[in-house]
Amino acid sequence: MATPIKVGLAGFGNVGSGTYSILKRNHSLITQRAGAPITVKRVAVRNVDRVRKLVDEDVAVSSDWHDLVTDPEINVVVEAIGGIEPARSLILAAIDAGKHVVTANKALLAEHGNEIFKAAEEKGVNVALEAAVAGSIPIVKALREGLAANRVSSIAGIINGTCNFILSTMRDTGRSFDDVLAEAQRLGYAEADPTFDIEGIDSAHKLVLLSSIAFGVPVNMDKVHIEGISRLEAKDIKFAEELGYRIKLLGITKYTDYGIELRVHPALVPMRRLLANVEGAMNAVVVKGDAAESSLYYGKGAGSEPTGSAVVADLIDIARTADANVSERPKMPTTQHNPGAKDFADFGDTVCSYYLRIPVDDRPGVLADLARIIADNNISIESLIQREAPQKEDSTEVILMTHSTIESLMQRAIRTMQQLKSVRGPIVVLRKEELQ
Amino acid sequence: MATPIKVGLAGFGNVGSGTYSILKRNHSLITQRAGAPITVKRVAVRNVDRVRKLVDEDVAVSSDWHDLVTDPEINVVVEAIGGIEPARSLILAAIDAGKHVVTANKALLAEHGNEIFKAAEEKGVNVALEAAVAGSIPIVKALREGLAANRVSSIAGIINGTCNFILSTMRDTGRSFDDVLAEAQRLGYAEADPTFDIEGIDSAHKLVLLSSIAFGVPVNMDKVHIEGISRLEAKDIKFAEELGYRIKLLGITKYTDYGIELRVHPALVPMRRLLANVEGAMNAVVVKGDAAESSLYYGKGAGSEPTGSAVVADLIDIARTADANVSERPKMPTTQHNPGAKDFADFGDTVCSYYLRIPVDDRPGVLADLARIIADNNISIESLIQREAPQKEDSTEVILMTHSTIESLMQRAIRTMQQLKSVRGPIVVLRKEELQ
CATH class of the missing domain: 3.30.70.260 (ACT domain)
Incomplete structure (x- = not known):
């Protein structure tokens, strides 16, 4: 039998509210697919008054995330706060209380994933992270399950919508980076402080998670070579175009003879490749495997319901398999490389x-x-x-x-x-x- | 604990040999991911002598598929024969013997799926069909699991590589359909009798499976409006191009107010859409859901190892979940529409x-x-x-x-x-x- 899920939801911003909306709107469909109902029992948020009006009466709302951990009925905590603290403390406390965790927090997992995955493995609970990489695109599931027969050799992805929007617009209009960034900020595609996005750090967070899943190595942000797009000039985009290429900010990880490459930088991609034709704020990831050869996964990389779609997919998976032995669920590497996995490559190589x-x-x-x-x-x-x-x-x-x-x-x-x-x-x- | 899998493999052509190669080459990786070893124990083929030389000594090879069903050690039968008989009899016998089934046989499932899925449900075994739709692309998993939070509204796919190769080449070269078909036959992209491919029947087979999975309705080939590409003229491809469109053979299924559409026909797709840029023999499927919005899945739709990749992914899934209660696994609709699902639409609507x-x-x-x-x-x-x-x-x-x-x-x-x-x-x- 599938396990009924009582969710403790931390945060009710973009991702939290999208998750709540989907669970409510598609409740009967989700119950049917999960084999059991999935219900939000509690929400923990800073502004209780605001959220109290947005959720049903039977959902408890409080300002203390500890309430999610101490409620014995809650079996899954959805962390939708973002940032390092208190997200890290909440997740570790939830794991310690034997609860499964679903999170969209790439920064946290990229920086503290090894600690979190180790704690989860010891407790026999899931830390599900589909929403942490490329929003709605089920790329984590594709890597772990859909392509499980494959020895993956490389992953290359457009995994930051802000940068792709800026680069697409620079190409379409010939305008400068600063000018287009300002427009992206006006349209809400870029944050007031856009550093994480435009300097490639957000892409690097997602890349180390993809690399970890594909190659069975611990997350390690120190090993990523990171270059952003802030110094890109319109004329290089134009020259590249004349030569038959488009410039995209790519996250690239490759399994090579000299180790595992991890790099984020603008790259010229031949125009005929599908990846070169990914426009606007969309995300796409190309995976190469020894059996499947090349495959590509494309969709919304951000947004309330697209990210919520990934959170709820993880909840449905947990409902389906919560009773199964943990050895039957794909595991994240923790502090050790999986047997036989190579070390990280030097960027110079x-x-x-x-x-x-x-x-x-x-x-x-x-x-x-x-x-x-x-x-x-x-x-x-x-x-x-x-x-x-x-x-x-x-x-x-x-x-x-x-x-x-x-x-x-x-x-x-x-x-x-x-x-x-x-x-x-x-x-x-x-x-x-x-x-x- | 995961369940060790002993495979009975029926057929050793394109799909069967690819499956065997992957299981052998990536054995340790697959064991690690599945949580238990997956081994081919028996092969049933027409030409025993040919295959005896191609497989390891400890694999039993015989010409009678009943040997796969009667061997009590075999817990999964991989049907890689193709066609209706004896594939149908083998699958029904395997189910009756309590074995899980993995198949790439879209024609059989599209024509006889309801009977097969019903038998499987009654026996509590899986009929896994990732390989039956779009080869290496994990689209079945994406629809059932990755997008499980979504009410899907439409699917549109390039799901026949032969047709896409012909249409891409007609566009690139301006040549006629007959001329390019002959080339495709020389290159091995089209069969000697290409009817199933070029008349859209193969696409329709895959489309009814996608529709069945997404909308919870039984397979029903009679409800598909099918037009192929054999009467397409080079000049229409050229005119479409001038108007900003590319012509693709699409399989389309939509959930509408007037019922579920099921249609296969050449369609003009705006050039800026990613789907319009899928070239050569590649496949791609666009799915629209209410939460994830638009997503696309692209890869090799045929070929020995690409299709084998999907077969082995299904085997790994079965190893992971064979001990779990069957209610925890996604089910295929059988003879009944799922509650609330609409009827099929009239094509005229x-x-x-x-x-x-x-x-x-x-x-x-x-x-x-x-x-x-x-x-x-x-x-x-x-x-x-x-x-x-x-x-x-x-x-x-x-x-x-x-x-x-x-x-x-x-x-x-x-x-x-x-x-x-x-x-x-x-x-x-x-x-x-x-x-x-």
């Missing part, structure tokens, strides 16, 4: 191909100097294009695309080129992901 | 917008006649374009796009237009799917 934009003097010999430095570092050039000189008559820009090489070699070549007298300013470096 | 290509005399008054007939049927015109007259000097072609209307009204208007003396030949009718 990353194999990649590159787009460089190099501001140079417009005079004979400059291209030859650049080409020689590239060759000296054993890098092969795919194309080298001199752009029309913009304002200044004696300067121009060179767009240089390389074949696959090693990050540390590329960086050395860039340092050397940067020292040339004929190089007039900072070289812009972007990576390409062919996603073949 | 379908709400759709249309593309018409009308060969007409090149003389004054013709456009006015067409526009009047459209207006008389309460249909509103979105655009009406007269193409350059091709060969004959006194004839031309009109492309007419409508706003949303009702199929039966459109058909009546077409019949009336077809009777005009100024209409020179059959009117080409295609439907648009905006996928908004």
Whole structure:
């Protein structure tokens, strides 16, 4: 028999209210699918008066999250507070009380997941996290179950809607980053302090969770190379477009001979790839496995009900399997790599191909100097294009695309080129992901 | 504890051999994820000698599928024979013997699913069918579990790789259907008798399964309106492109006020939609739910290991949950609609917008006649374009796009237009799917 679920809901903002709405609106459908009813019994929020008016009379509302933990009838706590504290304390207390936990809190799991997953394993309860990665998209389930037959080799995802909205709009309109960011803030797509989004930190949080699930390694934010989109210039988006690429902020994790790569950075993606055509605030994740080959999962990465959809899916799963032995549920790695899993790679070892934009003097010999430095570092050039000189008559820009090489070699070549007298300013470096 | 699985594998063609390869190559990984080992114990095939050389010594190979059913150690039968018989008899016998069944056989399930799902429910065993729809894509799991919180309103999918390869190639090259079909047959993308694929029957098989899962209704092939791609002309692909659309063979099922739509036909999809950019032999399915909104699932829809990936995922799920009560596993509807589910819609009630290509005399008054007939049927015109007259000097072609209307009204208007003396030949009718 399935287990009736009494939910203790912490937080009634975006995710909490979406979860509540879905559970109420689709109650009979959800009961049928879960095999038992799922009901919110208690809500813990800061502003009790506001939420008291928004929920049914039989739902208890209080301002103390401890009430969710001490209520013996509550068997699942949904953490929809966000941030590190008190979310961490609540989750650990709920686990300690033998309750399952459902959370959308990627920042917390990326920073403190090992502690939380270990506590859950010891207590034999679930920490379900579908809502923490890519909102409505059931990518955690796809990785753990749908693709369970596969040795995954790589994941590449557009996992921050704010950045994708900004990049799509920059491309569509030719406007600058600052200008589009301001619009995104007006439209509510970007926060007043957009740092977490635009500097790639939010993407990195989700990426370490995906990597942990796919490769059986503990979460480790220190191992992620993170570059955001705040220094991207409209002209690079335009040049990339002319060369047949779109620029997307990707979270990439690969299982390679030299270890597990973890990196977040803007990347040129060939226009014909589906991932290059993901527009606006949408999310998408490409997974490569040895049997399924390439598959892609696309949907809303944020929003009240899209994220609530993932929370409720986790609740239904728990209702279905709460009575089953915990060994039958997919586990998160905790402090140990799974047997046979590789260590994390050094970023310098990353194999990649590159787009460089190099501001140079417009005079004979400059291209030859650049080409020689590239060759000296054993890098092969795919194309080298001199752009029309913009304002200044004696300067121009060179767009240089390389074949696959090693990050540390590329960086050395860039340092050397940067020292040339004929190089007039900072070289812009972007990576390409062919996603073949 | 998870349950060790001893598989009886029927068939060792494309799907059977892929399943076997994956189980062998990723054995330790699969054991870890399933919580117990999954091993092929017996194979039943027509050509014992061929397969005896391909599998390990400890695997029994025989030509009689009854051996899979009578072996008491076998707890799961994988049916990878295809076709109706003996697949149907094998599956029913396996169920009767209390064994779970995993199958990739969409034709069988679409035609005889109600009988099979009913037998399975009575015996308390699984009939797992991830591999039957869209190969490697875990769409069955997404619908049943990942999106379980949602009231699904529509599904639209490219679920036949052969047709998508042909349509992509026709668009890329401007070549005719017959020409590209011949190439597809040479490349192995199309069978010697391609009828099932190109006439939309294979898509319909998968569509009724998707509809059954999403809406809780029995499978019913008789309710599907089916049009294939064999009469599509290169010029319509070109005209659609000029108007900002790509033509895809879609399987569409919608939950509407007038019942559940089930239809397979070529459709114009706006170019900016991700689904319009699915190229070659790939599959993709768009699902709309009330909470998750729009999501898309993309991957290989066929092939030995991609399909095997789905078979093995089902085996892992069975290993994880075989000990759990059957009520905790998602069920297929059998002969009854789920409570509250609507009946199937009449095709004539379908709400759709249309593309018409009308060969007409090149003389004054013709456009006015067409526009009047459209207006008389309460249909509103979105655009009406007269193409350059091709060969004959006194004839031309009109492309007419409508706003949303009702199929039966459109058909009546077409019949009336077809009777005009100024209409020179059959009117080409295609439907648009905006996928908004």
